Structure formats: structure tokens, C-alpha cells
Amino acid sequence: MPQMIIANRLVDGAVVFLAPGAGWTTALASGVVIDDEAEAQRLLGAVKQLEARSPVIDPQVIQVKVEGGSVWPIEIRELIRAFGPTVRTDRGDTDWEAMPGITRQSGDRREPGVTRVNKNSKE
Amino acid sequence: MYRYDEFDQQFVAQRAAQFRRQVSRRLAGELTEDQFRPLRLMNGLYLQLHAYMLRVNTPYGTLSSRQMRQLAHVARKYDRGFGHFTTRQNIQYNWIKLAEAPDAIADLGEVGVTSIQSSGNCVRNITSDQYAGCARDELADPRVYCELLRQYSFLHPEFSYLPRKFKIAITGSPNDRAAVAVHDIGMRMHNNERGEMGFEVLVGGGLGRTPYIGQTIRKWLAPEHLLSYVEAILRVYNMHGRRDNIHKARIKIIVNQMGIDKFRELVDQEWEQTKDGVLKVPDDEVARIKAYFAPPPYEKLADGKAELTMLRKADPIFDRWVRGNVVDHKVPGYAIVNVSLKAPGRVPGDITAETMDAVADLADRYSFGEIRVNHRQNLVLVDVKQSELHELWQKLVALELATPNLGLLTDIICCPGLDYCALANARAIPIAQDIAHAFSDIDEIQRIGHFTINISGCMNACGHHHVGHIGILGVDKRGEEFFQLTLGGSSDQHASLGDRLGPGLPQAEVPGAIRKIVDTYFTMRANDERFIDTYRRVGIEPFKVSVYGAETARAH
Numbered sequence: 205m206p207q208m209i210i211a212n213r214l215v216d217g218a219v220v221f222l223a224p225g226a227g228w229t230t231a232l233a234s235g236v237v238i239d240d241e242a243e244a245q246r247l248l249g250a251v252k253q254l255e256a257r258s259p260v261i262d263p264q265v266i267q268v269k270v271e272g273g274s275v276w277p278i279e280i281r282e283l284i285r286a287f288g289p290t291v292r293t294d295r296g297d298t299d300w301e302a303m304p305g306i307t308r309q310s311g312d313r314r315e316p317g318v319t320r321v322n323k324n325s326k327e
Numbered sequence: 328m329y330r331y332d333e334f335d336q337q338f339v340a341q342r343a344a345q346f347r348r349q350v351s352r353r354l355a356g357e358l359t360e361d362q363f364r365p366l367r368l369m370n371g372l373y374l375q376l377h378a379y380m381l382r383v384n385t386p387y388g389t390l391s392s393r394q395m396r397q398l399a400h401v402a403r404k405y406d407r408g409f410g411h412f413t414t415r416q417n418i419q420y421n422w423i424k425l426a427e428a429p430d431a432i433a434d435l436g437e438v439g440v441t442s443i444q445s446s447g448n449c450v451r452n453i454t455s456d457q458y459a460g461c462a463r464d465e466l467a468d469p470r471v472y473c474e475l476l477r478q479y480s481f482l483h484p485e486f487s488y489l490p491r492k493f494k495i496a497i498t499g500s501p502n503d504r505a506a507v508a509v510h511d512i513g514m515r516m517h518n519n520e521r522g523e524m525g526f527e528v529l530v531g532g533g534l535g536r537t538p539y540i541g542q543t544i545r546k547w548l549a550p551e552h553l554l555s556y557v558e559a560i561l562r563v564y565n566m567h568g569r570r571d572n573i574h575k576a577r578i579k580i581i582v583n584q585m586g587i588d589k590f591r592e593l594v595d596q597e598w599e600q601t602k603d604g605v606l607k608v609p610d611d612e613v614a615r616i617k618a619y620f621a622p623p624p625y626e627k628l629a630d631g632k633a634e635l636t637m638l639r640k641a642d643p644i645f646d647r648w649v650r651g652n653v654v655d656h657k658v659p660g661y662a663i664v665n666v667s668l669k670a671p672g673r674v675p676g677d678i679t680a681e682t683m684d685a686v687a688d689l690a691d692r693y694s695f696g697e698i699r700v701n702h703r704q705n706l707v708l709v710d711v712k713q714s715e716l717h718e719l720w721q722k723l724v725a726l727e728l729a730t731p732n733l734g735l736l737t738d739i740i741c742c743p744g745l746d747y748c749a750l751a752n753a754r755a756i757p758i759a760q761d762i763a764h765a766f767s768d769i770d771e772i773q774r775i776g777h778f779t780i781n782i783s784g785c786m787n788a789c790g791h792h793h794v795g796h797i798g799i800l801g802v803d804k805r806g807e808e809f810f811q812l813t814l815g816g817s818s819d820q821h822a823s824l825g826d827r828l829g830p831g832l833p834q835a836e837v838p839g840a841i842r843k844i845v846d847t848y849f850t851m852r853a854n855d856e857r858f859i860d861t862y863r864r865v866g867i868e869p870f871k872v873s874v875y876g877a878e879t880a881r882a883h
Contacts, residue, residue, distance in 0.1 A: 216424035217378035257356040289746035291756045
């Protein structure tokens with residue numbers, strides 16, 4: 205399954221994706237899609253190795269799918285990270301209702317059988 | 328209300344400067360995230376899904392209009408122009424930039440507001456009754472003792488690294504509006520048989536993945552022993568709390584594993600050593616703090632109910648609002664006004680900077696410049712003249728703050744859920760909005776009567792779902808959001824945990840399920856019986872059958 209590397213930008217926490225050339229982009233469509241799991245893990249390892257010098261925090265590999273030339277994260281959590289909250293269009297949120305292929309109803313873009321990491325431990 | 332003295336002011340300014348240096352070192356690559364995380368958390372700065380989130384304390388839910396305007400300023404300058412009031416009477420900003428966080432914290436410090444101890448394994452914001460000092464049913468103002476405990480526990484070296492966070496709530500009224508039974512320590516002020524005021528002390532309450540109602544550890548505690556007794560509890564917790572497992576680290580786990588009698592014995596042993604020592608609270612110290620909570624200069628007014636009744640008769644919409652959101656005040660001629668942040672379609676607890684400023688202006692004009700935050704994510708103007716209620720109501724209507732739904736079905740508690748929170752399994756806000764939309768007829772929800780719905784996006788239960796008459800818990804079921812309903816929870820003086828209704832429902836089915844529960848309640852309630860009383864009388868089965876059908880209900 206295609207994969208991407210997602211993280212939060214250190215300076216402002218914004219959601220970013222690993223881009224071609226080892227930079228980071230806030231645009232999902234500009235992120236690099238990695239078809240090989242081993243390669244994704246190698247790139248993740250390289251990002252983590254930067255430690256304090258990294259411009260991002262909490263980098264993770266996420267699963268995506270490519271449909272009609274567009275990239276979509278599989279997990280709803282990552283969809284929300286990619287496109288923003290679904291509830292405050294008056295303050296800059298993405299208008300999910302207006303996005304093709306996505307509705308606000310739950311489970312609309314999910315594939316059964318996909319498991320997710322449960323990280324329910326509070327800071 | 329309490330005002331920072333010179334020492335407090337200097338301290339928070341220094342703390343902001345210290346954090347500024349820490350942030351600079353992090354941005355310069357001199358600190359790793361592992362080294363930096365505890366430092367930012369000590370200043371209330373979390374990393375959420377899309378950005379950093381800054382949690383700011385409003386001690387016992389009391390704010391001055393000046394402080395509210397500064398909250399608006401922070402929302403406008405450092406965030407996207409809004410904030411979110413929480414179930415712990417705090418405010419959270421969702422879009423803070425790390426590089427600007429020290430500036431935001433310094434600006435808040437200028438008006439005596441801080442984010443220190445809004446995170447971490449320490450004593451968190453001490454919460455209380457939003458009507459404190461004004462309620463007719465109140466024995467005494469609990470904020471005096473909240474403030475005493477706040478000063479005692481603020482940066483207390485022995486209790487800065489507890490096994491887990493620690494939450495304290497105090498009510499001065501027999502009608503518990505502060506949910507004290509679901510706190511690590513809850514206190515209820517009451518008189519003993521000699522007529523002396525003191526505290527019933529509950530311990531080991533809490534929600535999260537292992538919910539418990541607090542148990543009485545002491546039936547009556549003299550106010551002079553407040554600090555020593557709390558210290559004894561904290562010491563026993565510090566010694567015995569499970570540091571090996573974050574999910575078993577709260578005090579509720581050891582209280583319930585050990586049993587309340589054994590826990591009490593350990594606390595009493597500890598307390599014997601200290602109760603008459605330096606922590607004995609001198610009367611003059613209580614008097615000093617009481618002075619900060621002196622009543623405002625009320626005018627001597629006659630009870631204005633007759634005039635109010637005329638206005639209510641003339642305007643049924645005003646009448647509906649008074650019936651729903653206005654509460655009697657202990658001083659004749661005054662009233663307590665609840666300001667709803669639950670207009671249909673809005674995000675429960677969210678408030679824009681413009682509205683914060685407007686509420687501050689209303690507080691100055693109508694309520695001695697003071698605003699309260701309640702744990703159900705609404706605001707309160709506590710000292711309004713009855714004769715000015717109509718005028719104030721018109722202004723609240725214009726601001727969409729006059730939805731008359733206090734304590735009714737659409738006065739929904741709702742955590743940020745998966746729209747913002749890094750821990751959530753499912754969204755919570757859209758569920759609240761869907762329910763509010765389905766029950767947008769105010770006359771209907773007033774007919775339904777007192778009814779609480781609490782929604783959490785994960786088992787950490789920030790939305791207090793266990794103690795909602797209907798609790799809704801978002802769960803992840805093979806990658807999809809589902810919503811688990813519980814019935815029969817309550818956080819008042821008769822606190823109870825809800826019972827699981829049945830299998831989780833997809834989002835689209837939740838409002839319909841609520842409708843079926845309400846319909847069943849209507850068919851079963853006796854006279855004006857509240858939903859919770861009907862539920863306690865008839866049990867869960869009729870509701871289970873109405874939502875799932877007889878066959879599925881039998882299987883679960």
C-alpha cells in the first residue's frame with residue numbers, strides 16, 4: 205500500500221508531509237508517496253536521526269491511497285490532520301462539505317480491516 | 328476576586344521569560360523534543376493534531392472583565408480568533424505557534440492569568456460552583472478555600488511530580504453544581520451537629536477509562552485543617568500511587584484497590600503528624616483571602632419579581648429565557664444570568680474574540696465586571712439587577728448568547744474530539760451539532776426538561792460522558808467512528824455512572840437513538856418526573872428495546 209511520512213512542524217505544529225528532496229510541505233498533494241514499505245521506514249529513520257535539529261516532531265508513516273491522481277490518507281485521523289478540523293469553517297477550517305469525495309459522516313472514506321495505532325495516553 | 332500581588336506578578340513574568348529561553352533553545356536545536364516536552368507541558372502547551380494547544384487556568388471559573396478581554400486579545404493575536412472553554416473551567420487555544428507561545432503566556436500573566444499547572448502530574452486548576460458567593464442555597468463562598476488551596480499547591484515542590492494529575496473541586500452548596508464526586512478530591516461544605524461549617528471530603532472519584540464515584544473519607548473537616556488534611560491525602564497518594572502504569576496511576580485506583588477504610592487509616596496516620604503544625608490555617612489568613620471575595624457593592628433593592636412578571640407576561644420569548652437561564656440570587660433585587668455557549672450548530676464551549684469582548688462589556692455594564700465559567704462550558708453573569716434583565720437579554724440575543732437551554736437536552740458537554748485532539752478516537756463536536764440540530768425546537772426541549780448529554784471522543788472522558796444522563800463515547804471500530812451510549816449518569820449530589828445501553832452506533836444513527844430514548848421517557852414518565860428519575864425507576868431495558876429492538880436488546 206502507498207505510504208507517506210507525516211509530522212508536525214516544530215515552529216508552529218502545522219501538519220506537514222515529507223516532500224521530494226527531503227523538505228517538508230503542508231500540501232498533501234505535494235508530499236512524496238512511497239510505494240515500498242522498507243523505503244518508507246528508511247526515510248522515517250533518517251528523519252528521526254536528526255533529533256533536535258529536525259524541523260519537525262513526531263514523524264510517522266501513514267497509509268494512503270491514490271485515486272484519480274489525488275492522494276487520500278486512509279485513516280480518518282490522518283484525513284483530519286491533512287485537511288483540518290471539520291467544524292469551524294468560519295475560522296479557516298476546510299469546508300469538508302464542499303470537498304469532493306468527502307462528507308462529514310463517519311466512515312465514508314474508510315476501508316474495513318485497517319487497524320490503527322491507539323495512542324490514547326495523555327501527555 | 329483574587330488579584331495577583333507584586334510577588335505573583337513578578338513570578339509569572341519571570342516564568343514567561345524562562346519559557347521564552349527554553350523555546351529559543353528548542354528552536355535552535357539545542358534541546359531534543361524529549362527534553363523539551365516536559366518544559367512545554369509545565370506551561371500548559373500541548374501538541375495536538377494540527378497545532379500546539381495552550382490550556383489556560385481560570386481558577387474556580389472566575390474571571391474579571393479585564394481578564395476576559397485579555398483572553399480575547401490572545402485569541403486574536405496568537406490564535407485564529409477563538410477559544411474553547413472546557414469542563415475544568417479552563418480555556419484552551421487550538422492554534423498557538425510555538426515561537427509565539429511565550430508572548431501569549433506573558434500577555435496573560437499581565438492580568439493575573441496563567442497556564443502553569445494546567446498540565447503535568449500536579450494539582451490542576453481547582454474548580455468550584457459557578458454561582459459561588461451568589462447562590463441562595465450556599466453555606467459559604469467556596470472560592471475562599473479554593474484560593475487557599477491554590478496558593479498552597481502552586482508549584483509545591485513535594486507535589487509537582489505526583490504519580491498522575493490531581494483534580495480538586497469544592498462546592499459550598501448542597502446542590503452540587505461542581506461535580507465534586509468525580510474529582511480526585513471533592514469537598515462539600517456543610518454544618519456539623521454543632522452548627523459549625525466544615526467539609527465533607529470525598530476521595531478517589533474520577534472518570535477516564537476506569538470511572539469511580541468518590542467515597543467519603545471524612546464526614547466533617549474543620550476549615551483550619553483543610554491544608555494539612557489535603558496534604559496527608561497527597562502524601563499517601565504520592566507514596567502508594569502506581570507509577571509503573573499510567574492507566575492505573577490516578578488516586579482512584581489505589582483508593583479502590585486498597586479500600587476506603589485502609590486508605591483513610593493511612594491518611595489519618597499521616598495527618599496525626601501534621602494536623603496541628605504549620606499547616607493549621609490561621610483565622611487571619613482566611614480573613615485575608617475572604618477580603619478578596621467580598622461581595623460587590625450591591626444596591627439595596629426591593630425584590631423586583633412583580634415588575635419582572637409583567638415583562639415576562641408581555642414577551643413570551645423573554646419569559647422562556649428567564650425560565651431557562653436565570654437563577655435566583657441571594658441578594659434581593661438581583662439575579663444570576665447564565666450565558667449559553669450552546670446555540671444550535673455552534674461548537675459547545677467555543678467563543679470568538681469578539682464575543683469575549685462583548686461579554687466583558689456586558690459584565691462591566693450589568694454585573695460588576697465579573698464573569699464565571701461553568702463546567703458545562705457556559706458563562707455566567709452572576710450579579711445582574713432584576714430590573715435590567717430585559718435589557719441584558721436583548722443584548723445577549725443579538726450576540727446569539729441567549730439560547731434558553733441551560734440544563735436541557737442541547738446544553739451538551741463536548742470535548743474537542745478528533746477534530747483537534749491527538750488522543751481522540753472519534754469526533755465529538757459534529758455529534759453535538761447533529762443532536763442540537765435534531766432538537767432545535769426550544770419548546771420541545773423545555774417540555775423534555777432537565778436532561779444532560781455529555782460527549783467524549785475517547786475513553787479519557789474529557790467530555791464527562793460517564794456522568795451524562797446520556798453519555799456518548801466515540802470509539803474506533805475497525806477504523807470507523809462509532810458512538811457508544813450510556814444512560815443514567817449524573818454528576819450532582821446524587822452522582823452516578825451511566826450504564827452501557829448496547830452496541831455502538833454510527834454517527835448518522837445517534838440523533839435518532841436520542842429521539843427514541845426521549846420518546847420512551849415521555850411514555851414512561853410520571854407527572855413531571857425528570858428523565859434521570861424515570862430512568863432510575865424503570866431501568867435500562869425499555870430504552871434498550873426502543874433503540875435496538877427487542878431481539879438485539881435481549882442479545883446484549
